[in-house]
Amino acid sequence: MAGRINEEDIAAVRERARIDEIVGSYVTLRRSGSAMVGLCPFHEEKTPSFQVTPSRGLWYCFGACSEGGDVISFVQKIDNLTFVEAIERLADRVGIQLRYSDDGGTRTPPGLRMRLMESHQAAAEFYAEQLAAPDALQARQFLAERGFDRDTALDFGVGFAPRDGRALLRHLRGRGFADADLVAGGLARESGYDFFQGRLLWPIRDSGRQVLGFGGRRIFDDDRISAKYINTPETPLYKKSHVLYGLDRARQAIAKKSQAVVVEGYTDVMAAHLSGVDTAIASCGTAFGDDHARLLRRLMGDHDAFGGEVIFTFDGDEAGQSAALKVFSGDQNFLAQTYVAVEPSGLDPCDLRLQQGEAAVRELVARRVPLYRFVMSNIVGRYDLDRVDGRLNALRAAAPLVGSIRDRGLVSGYVRELTGLLGMEPEEVQREVARAARAPRPQSGSGQRGDRYRQQAPDEHPPEESEQPPRRKGLELPDPNDRLLTTERQTLKLIIQAPQRFGAGWDGITAADFTHPAYAAVFTCVEKAAADGAEGDWAHRVSLAAEADRLRSLTVSLAVEPLPITGEPTERLVAAYSSGLQLLTVMRQIAELKSKLQRTNPVDQAVKYNQMFSELVVLEARRHALHQRSIGAQE
Structure with a gap:
C-alpha cells in the first residue's frame, strides 16, 4: 500500500481542478447568476435542481x-471511486504529480499512473484494431460461435x-x-x-471507462500457457480484488435500479x-470477494440497499452449490438482499442466449430465488430425511442459517x-x-455471518443480552x-458564508441554540473547523x-443557498439573526422554568421555588436584552 497523499497536493488538486469543468464533462450546465x-x-428529473x-x-x-460536496466528492460519487482514487484521477487530469508519505510500503512514483493509463488506452485501441487482422481469424470465429458479431x-x-510476441511493444515504443x-x-x-x-482480449475498465488491464482467453491449441484465461498481473492500476468487468457499462443502471447481476465470465457479461440485463458484471480472474462487495455497496448506496438486490448466477451442479455457500459466508458485506439465479439446464448466460434467445436470459434473472432458500435447500439435501436422526441433523445444520436472516419479517x-422441507x-x-x-457467533469479517444479522424466531423471547438493538437510521435532514x-x-x-461578520465565540451562539439535530451537528462542524486553525476556503473546511x-x-x-438579503451581509444583519436565535433559546428556557414553577409548591418547597424564581428573573x-439587541440590529 502506498502512504498517505500529501495534504498540500490534495489542496492543490482541489484548487486546480475547476469544478465547473469537471462537472461540465458529465452534466450540461448553464449560467444562472x-x-x-x-x-x-x-x-431522474425534468426541472434543473x-x-x-x-x-x-x-x-x-x-x-x-x-x-452536495466539492469536486472530489463529485468524482467519487459519479464514478464510484474511493477518496484516494478520486484524488489520483483528478491529479492525472490536471497534471499534478502526487507525493505520498513514506509508511514503509510500496509507493507509486510521481506521474506513473498517468503514463500507465495512457499506455493502457493505446494498447486497448491497438488490440481492437488487430481483431480485424488475418491472424485473428480464430478469435473472430470464437466470438461468432457465441453469437457476437463485429459490431x-x-x-x-x-x-x-x-502471436509474434512483440507487436504491442513495437507499437507502444513507437508512441513514445x-x-x-x-x-x-x-x-x-x-x-x-x-x-x-495470441489471445482474445477484453479490456477491463473502471466505472469511469479508464482501461486498467485486460483479460485474455486461450484460443490456440499450441498456446504455451495452458490456462484458459489469464489476466493482467497486479499493477498500480489493476487490482483484481477491486475491479469488476462490465462496471463501466453497468454503473449507472446498478445505481438507478439498485440491482447488480453477478455472472462468471466476460462473454456472460456481453x-x-x-439481452437487456444492463446491471451485469463479473469478477476478473478471482472469486467474488469482500472488496467486490464493498464496491457494489458504494455504488448501490447503503441507504437504499435494503430495497435493492445482488443476484448471482450459478450452475445447478455441485460447483455452483459450493460457490453459493461461499457467497453466503461473506453475505454480511451486502446490505442488499442477495439472490441466486440458477439455470436448471446448466447453461451459462452466454450459451443460454445462444440456444434459447435473449428472453431466456432475462427470464433466468427473473426466476431468482433468495440466497438463503437456495443454500438451505442444499444443506437439507445432504441428509437422509427418511431417518429420524437424519432429519434432526438437517435441522441442526439449517437452523443457524434461518436464525441469521436479517429481515425479521422473513x-x-x-x-x-x-x-x-424436513417434515x-x-x-x-x-x-x-x-x-x-x-x-x-463469530464477529463480522471473520468469514462467517456476523452477529448483527442474527435474528430471533417469532414468539420466542431470548435473554435480554441476546436481543439486538434496532437498526439506526441516518441523520434526518431538516425541511429547508x-x-x-x-x-x-x-x-x-x-x-x-460570512464568518468574518461574527464576533468572538460566534457572538455567543452554541450548539444548544439549534433545535434540529442536523443544524446542531453543522454548528459542531463549524466549531471543529474554527478550532483546527487551518487555512483555505472556510465553507470547504466546515x-x-x-x-x-x-x-x-x-x-x-447552506454554503450555496442565497442569503436573506441581496448584496454583502452586514454586521447588523448578523447581530439580528444571532440575537434572534439566542432569544428563541431563552424563551424556551423561560417556558420550561415557568412550567416547573407551576408544579412546585412555594410553601413546602420554598428553597427550590425561590431558586427557580431567581433564575427566571x-x-x-x-x-x-436580546430582544432589544435584535430590534436595534434590524433598525
Whole structure:
C-alpha cells in the first residue's frame, strides 16, 4: 500500500481542478447568476435542481437528492471511486504529480499512473484494431460461435493480441512509451515480450471507462500457457480484488435500479447486456470477494440497499452449490438482499442466449430465488430425511442459517419453509431456530455471518443480552422551508458564508441554540473547523469536518443557498439573526422554568421555588436584552 497523499497536493488538486469543468464533462450546465445549473446526474428529473458554485468550488442538488460536496466528492460519487482514487484521477487530469508519505510500503512514483493509463488506452485501441487482422481469424470465429458479431465486438472493445510476441511493444515504443512503464503496467514482460500473445482480449475498465488491464482467453491449441484465461498481473492500476468487468457499462443502471447481476465470465457479461440485463458484471480472474462487495455497496448506496438486490448466477451442479455457500459466508458485506439465479439446464448466460434467445436470459434473472432458500435447500439435501436422526441433523445444520436472516419479517416464513422441507413439527423447528439465533457467533469479517444479522424466531423471547438493538437510521435532514426553523437555517448560512461578520465565540451562539439535530451537528462542524486553525476556503473546511455524507451535503447546501438579503451581509444583519436565535433559546428556557414553577409548591418547597424564581428573573433580563439587541440590529 502506498502512504498517505500529501495534504498540500490534495489542496492543490482541489484548487486546480475547476469544478465547473469537471462537472461540465458529465452534466450540461448553464449560467444562472454567480452559479451554474443543470439536471442532477444522480436522480431522474425534468426541472434543473443541480447547482454548481464555481467561486466556492461546491455542488449541490436542491431536488430529491439533497446531496452536495466539492469536486472530489463529485468524482467519487459519479464514478464510484474511493477518496484516494478520486484524488489520483483528478491529479492525472490536471497534471499534478502526487507525493505520498513514506509508511514503509510500496509507493507509486510521481506521474506513473498517468503514463500507465495512457499506455493502457493505446494498447486497448491497438488490440481492437488487430481483431480485424488475418491472424485473428480464430478469435473472430470464437466470438461468432457465441453469437457476437463485429459490431458487438467493437462496442465492447474486444481485441486480439498478435502471436509474434512483440507487436504491442513495437507499437507502444513507437508512441513514445518506455519499456519500464510497460512492464510496470503489466503490458510487457521483463524478458522483452508482450504479456499477452495470441489471445482474445477484453479490456477491463473502471466505472469511469479508464482501461486498467485486460483479460485474455486461450484460443490456440499450441498456446504455451495452458490456462484458459489469464489476466493482467497486479499493477498500480489493476487490482483484481477491486475491479469488476462490465462496471463501466453497468454503473449507472446498478445505481438507478439498485440491482447488480453477478455472472462468471466476460462473454456472460456481453450476453446479459445484449439481452437487456444492463446491471451485469463479473469478477476478473478471482472469486467474488469482500472488496467486490464493498464496491457494489458504494455504488448501490447503503441507504437504499435494503430495497435493492445482488443476484448471482450459478450452475445447478455441485460447483455452483459450493460457490453459493461461499457467497453466503461473506453475505454480511451486502446490505442488499442477495439472490441466486440458477439455470436448471446448466447453461451459462452466454450459451443460454445462444440456444434459447435473449428472453431466456432475462427470464433466468427473473426466476431468482433468495440466497438463503437456495443454500438451505442444499444443506437439507445432504441428509437422509427418511431417518429420524437424519432429519434432526438437517435441522441442526439449517437452523443457524434461518436464525441469521436479517429481515425479521422473513424468519417466520423460512421457519415454515424449513418445516416443509424436513417434515417435522413447526414448534420443534421454531425452537431450534430460536436456540441457534441466541448462540454466540463469530464477529463480522471473520468469514462467517456476523452477529448483527442474527435474528430471533417469532414468539420466542431470548435473554435480554441476546436481543439486538434496532437498526439506526441516518441523520434526518431538516425541511429547508420549515418556518419554525428559519432563524436556525439563516443563521448557519451567515456563519458559513460570512464568518468574518461574527464576533468572538460566534457572538455567543452554541450548539444548544439549534433545535434540529442536523443544524446542531453543522454548528459542531463549524466549531471543529474554527478550532483546527487551518487555512483555505472556510465553507470547504466546515464541510470536511462533517463525518456523515448527509451532514456534509447539508453543509454544502447552506454554503450555496442565497442569503436573506441581496448584496454583502452586514454586521447588523448578523447581530439580528444571532440575537434572534439566542432569544428563541431563552424563551424556551423561560417556558420550561415557568412550567416547573407551576408544579412546585412555594410553601413546602420554598428553597427550590425561590431558586427557580431567581433564575427566571435572570432569564427575563436576558430575554429583554436580546430582544432589544435584535430590534436595534434590524433598525
